[in-house]
Amino acid sequence: MSERHTTNTQRLAHALLNSPGDTDTTTRCAVEEYCARLSGSSTRTAGDIPTDLADYLNKMALHAYKTTDEDIQALRQAGYSEDAIFEITLSAALGAGLARLERGLAALKGNQE
Numbered sequence: 001m002s003e004r005h006t007t008n009t010q011r012l013a014h015a016l017l018n019s020p021g022d023t024d025t026t027t028r029c030a031v032e033e034y035c036a037r038l039s040g041s042s043t044r045t046a047g048d049i050p051t052d053l054a055d056y057l058n059k060m061a062l063h064a065y066k067t068t069d070e071d072i073q074a075l076r077q078a079g080y081s082e083d084a085i086f087e088i089t090l091s092a093a094l095g096a097g098l099a100r101l102e103r104g105l106a107a108l109k110g111n112q113e
Helices: 003-018 025-038 051-066 069-077 082-108
Strands: none
Touching: 003 025, 003 082, 025 051, 025 082, 051 069, 051 082, 069 082
């Protein structure tokens, strides 16, 4: 990846994971790390996530297209606000997406892991 894209990706990740929001930064970072690990990142450790997010994050990282209104409703019933759900979803997508990018770039370089 070019230096420009790397810089922009790092800026995006920093803004999402470290800006003030409805969810604390520790949770957003843990969600991102957890989904990156589920999506095949070999360089990331899985963060500790709240147990009531596990099913949703597993689905987001592995089968996001299967996410339903019922999944979102379950998070609302667990006490998460719309903004918190949005932040959690973005953090999960970031982790999964960056892990896939990492694996794709490694494959292009001939890395078989």
